[in-house]
Amino acid sequence: MPELRKDPIVGRWVIVATERAARPSDFKLKHESPTESGTCPFDRGREAMTPPEVFAIRPGGTLPNTPGWLTRVVPNRFPALRVEGELKRQGEGIYDRMDGIGAHEVIIETPEHARDLTDLDQADFRNLIRAMTERVNDLARDVRLKYVLVFKNHGRTAGASLRHSHCQLIATPIVPQQVKEEIAGGRRYWDFRERCIFCDMLSQELESGKRVITENEHFVAIAPFASRFAFESWILPRRHFGTFAEMRDNEAAGLADSLRDVLRRMTRLLENPDYNFMVHTAPLSGAAMDYYHFHIEVIPRETTVAGFEWGSGFFINSVPPENAAKYLREVE
Amino acid sequence: MPELRKDPIVGRWVIVATERAARPSDFKLKHESPTESGTCPFDRGREAMTPPEVFAIRPGGTLPNTPGWLTRVVPNRFPALRVEGELKRQGEGIYDRMDGIGAHEVIIETPEHARDLTDLDQADFRNLIRAMTERVNDLARDVRLKYVLVFKNHGRTAGASLRHSHCQLIATPIVPQQVKEEIAGGRRYWDFRERCIFCDMLSQELESGKRVITENEHFVAIAPFASRFAFESWILPRRHFGTFAEMRDNEAAGLADSLRDVLRRMTRLLENPDYNFMVHTAPLSGAAMDYYHFHIEVIPRETTVAGFEWGSGFFINSVPPENAAKYLREVE
Numbered sequence: 001m002p003e004l005r006k007d008p009i010v011g012r013w014v015i016v017a018t019e020r021a022a023r024p025s026d027f028k029l030k031h032e033s034p035t036e037s038g039t040c041p042f043d044r045g046r047e048a049m050t051p052p053e054v055f056a057i058r059p060g061g062t063l064p065n066t067p068g069w070l071t072r073v074v075p076n077r078f079p080a081l082r083v084e085g086e087l088k089r090q091g092e093g094i095y096d097r098m099d100g101i102g103a104h105e106v107i108i109e110t111p112e113h114a115r116d117l118t119d120l121d122q123a124d125f126r127n128l129i130r131a132m133t134e135r136v137n138d139l140a141r142d143v144r145l146k147y148v149l150v151f152k153n154h155g156r157t158a159g160a161s162l163r164h165s166h167c168q169l170i171a172t173p174i175v176p177q178q179v180k181e182e183i184a185g186g187r188r189y190w191d192f193r194e195r196c197i198f199c200d201m202l203s204q205e206l207e208s209g210k211r212v213i214t215e216n217e218h219f220v221a222i223a224p225f226a227s228r229f230a231f232e233s234w235i236l237p238r239r240h241f242g243t244f245a246e247m248r249d250n251e252a253a254g255l256a257d258s259l260r261d262v263l264r265r266m267t268r269l270l271e272n273p274d275y276n277f278m279v280h281t282a283p284l285s286g287a288a289m290d291y292y293h294f295h296i297e298v299i300p301r302e303t304t305v306a307g308f309e310w311g312s313g314f315f316i317n318s319v320p321p322e323n324a325a326k327y328l329r330e331v332e
Numbered sequence: 333m334p335e336l337r338k339d340p341i342v343g344r345w346v347i348v349a350t351e352r353a354a355r356p357s358d359f360k361l362k363h364e365s366p367t368e369s370g371t372c373p374f375d376r377g378r379e380a381m382t383p384p385e386v387f388a389i390r391p392g393g394t395l396p397n398t399p400g401w402l403t404r405v406v407p408n409r410f411p412a413l414r415v416e417g418e419l420k421r422q423g424e425g426i427y428d429r430m431d432g433i434g435a436h437e438v439i440i441e442t443p444e445h446a447r448d449l450t451d452l453d454q455a456d457f458r459n460l461i462r463a464m465t466e467r468v469n470d471l472a473r474d475v476r477l478k479y480v481l482v483f484k485n486h487g488r489t490a491g492a493s494l495r496h497s498h499c500q501l502i503a504t505p506i507v508p509q510q511v512k513e514e515i516a517g518g519r520r521y522w523d524f525r526e527r528c529i530f531c532d533m534l535s536q537e538l539e540s541g542k543r544v545i546t547e548n549e550h551f552v553a554i555a556p557f558a559s560r561f562a563f564e565s566w567i568l569p570r571r572h573f574g575t576f577a578e579m580r581d582n583e584a585a586g587l588a589d590s591l592r593d594v595l596r597r598m599t600r601l602l603e604n605p606d607y608n609f610m611v612h613t614a615p616l617s618g619a620a621m622d623y624y625h626f627h628i629e630v631i632p633r634e635t636t637v638a639g640f641e642w643g644s645g646f647f648i649n650s651v652p653p654e655n656a657a658k659y660l661r662e663v664e
Contacts, residue, residue, distance in 0.1 A: 197340055226339040320349070
């Protein structure tokens with residue numbers, strides 16, 4: 001069972017692997033490329049190589065764990081957290097720990113091994129957003145779980161270890177520190193102005209236009225004012241809502257289109273950079289929040305996070321967001 | 333003039349380069365190795381290639397900016413922040429910005445181009461700590477500056493861009509978010525128990541011994557209970573103090589010895605990994621703090637920080653700190 005441990009000073013949680021703990025020599029493999037083998041467990045026809053699927057989009061009504069799917073969600077074979085068990089919160093002197101309860105799933109974006117996410121078409125993106133939504137809403141029923149983070153690692157420096165294009169989700173038994181900080185920030189602003197800070201940000205950005213990358217009926221993509229990373233992009237809904245569960249069908253389609261648009265612009269402009277995206281959604285258990293606004297953050301991994309950033313929480317960004325937005329807007 | 337911008341939601345500051353703003357094509361160079369050219373500005377005899385030195389250890393009493401130095405501090409030629417000017421705090425709608433005032437210096441650890449920090453001897457490490465101390469104490473006199481972060485990037489994945497071994501320091505006109513969070517955490521614990529949380533942690537670690545890596549008369553190195561990174565190590569003074577200014581001479585020697593010991597163990601065990609270290613010292617302007625404890629954090633960069641970490645602030649560590657400490661203790 002993996003273990004959750006809390007830093008006693010800043011309250012940051014860490015998942016410590018205990019079963020498959022690495023040895024020093026395990027890190028020597030770090031420079032190997034992600035596997036390209038013909039035995040990829042995410043390929044069409046190799047469904048038996050993954051744990052049984054928990055969700056799939058099968059327009060032909062084919063049987064689970066057989067070909068015929070377009071988007072497929074399976075538990076991670078080497079999960080960071082485990083579904084079975086109780087939290088067993090306990091102390092060790094001044095420290096706090098609990099069992100690593102949670103869920104870790106893989107959203108396979110396509111049955112075709114060699115296609116990148118940015119090669120996929122509009123319908124595939126809409127399937128991807130639907131798969132995210134279904135899984136998050138399903139996991140919300142587990143009262144032990146407080147949060148689900150959906151994210152993507154594309155490329156080796158962004159943390160991808162399998163070439164076949166996929167997203168992941170990790171559900172945690174506590175609300176992550178970073179989400180808490182965003183909520184606290186949104187709440188401080190709400191207490192002061194009784195408005196959502198994200199809504200205010202969006203209306204200011206739409207008025208000036210200088211940091212807007214692309215927009216459609218339901219979503220707007222901007223280069224945020226205080227971007228940590230060069231060409232960082234945030235995708236926000238025009239209507240205020242906080243969770244997947246509150247997103248309407250036409251908004252889900254708008255999100256899919258906007259995400260595809262942003263990733264394709266970025267991939268074209270920066271020539272297939274490594275990147276991450278993270279879906280920022282409100283905690284599972286809460287009611288609708290006036291002060292938290294659903295969004296996706298996309299970060300190209302073109303620069304190295306070094307000692308200054310790790311020590312301070314400051315970031316150094318060599319591309320002003322106004323320039324980044326202009327470059328990304330002008331991509332054909 | 334670079335610009336400091338504040339994220340309106342979480343309060344994180346970002347330094348945005350404006351003068352030498354990068355273009356998308358600038359990132360194509362990222363896979364090139366750090367320069368190994370014979371024209372290294374940090375080499376003995378090339379002192380004229382750097383801005384004039386602000387501090388140097390010259391046992392023979394040689395003139396500034398000539399050979400004869402052992403450790404030398406110069407302003408960074410391409411500083412992230414600039415010394416001249418005023419902060420000029422201003423708003424832009426809901427956003428906050430100010431001019432990028434601060435200092436950015438390079439501590440050249442040795443005049444010899446090809447020696448790594450871990451190749452240097454005890455006296456060199458003591459000179460390094462002395463250079464850090466002198467510079468931080470000197471910058472503390474500038475009332476515009478609130479914090480100095482001293483850090484090291486070793487190896488390309490840790491952000492090093494020049495091969496010649498060096499540390500850096502960046503002085504900022506605001507206390508970084510991460511330092512504020514540590515101080516707030518220390519203060520919460522103090523309010524509750526009227527003891528320093530770092531002191532309590534240290535005494536618990538010394539009693540159990542299982543996460544202790546190495547210790548000397550004045551400093552103890554541990555693998556912290558909630559290590560974010562595999563083989564992360566913290567070096568803490570036994571006596572409570574918060575800043576360079578409060579450190580006694582024999583403690584400075586103990587810190588140098590402990591840092592050298594930890595880095596050499598890590599370098600041996602992991603076969604010259606890329607790494608960062610960050611000196612965690614209290615803000616410049618404060619009086620002595622009962623609840624903040626000076627320390628150095630060392631993080632090997634063996635694993636990739638991916639979407640889960642960026643989205644949640646959680647970390648996944650595949651080496652339990654008890655194992656890491658044991659491996660590091662056993663290095664000969």
